[in-house]
Amino acid sequence: MSSPTQVKADRAVEDVKKTTISYAFDWGKSPLPPTLLATLLTALHFRPFQPLxxxxxxVLLFSTYLNLHNFTIDSAGLTAAWSGLYLIMARRRSVGGASMGARLGQRFGARGLTRGAAMGLAGLNLxxxxxxxxxxxxxxxxxRVE
Known part of the structure; x- marks a missing residue:
């Protein structure tokens, strides 16, 4: 017969906390992050249309497609690579402006916040x-495939 403290100890072992790496691993296995990034990028660059x-x-939506068809590792690699490429490309763009107030308005306006969210999400995806x-x-x- 187990004592109440032994039962609590057994439950504590079962309720093991997840590590940061396991959270990152779960993030990479999910099909949602590339879809969210694709949505933000479309909102930013569709109007006015910017081809690059x-x-x-x-590509990010194709990565989601791969993920949904049980190619999670390949999908994660594709998402990481293209998210990193987007970070490099987006980082090159400067938020210019004539005065400090104009730059703050550009940074903290709707477009600037969307750009920041897209870059943050791309970093998390990377x-x-x-x-x-x-x-x-x-x-x-x-x-699973065979």
Missing amino acids: PMLFPP VGCGITYGLGRRREEEK
């Missing part, structure tokens, strides 16, 4: 999906 940044949403791609095991995917 608009190459990213179809880290989370990169960890998933780097630490993922393809043997599990191959068993």
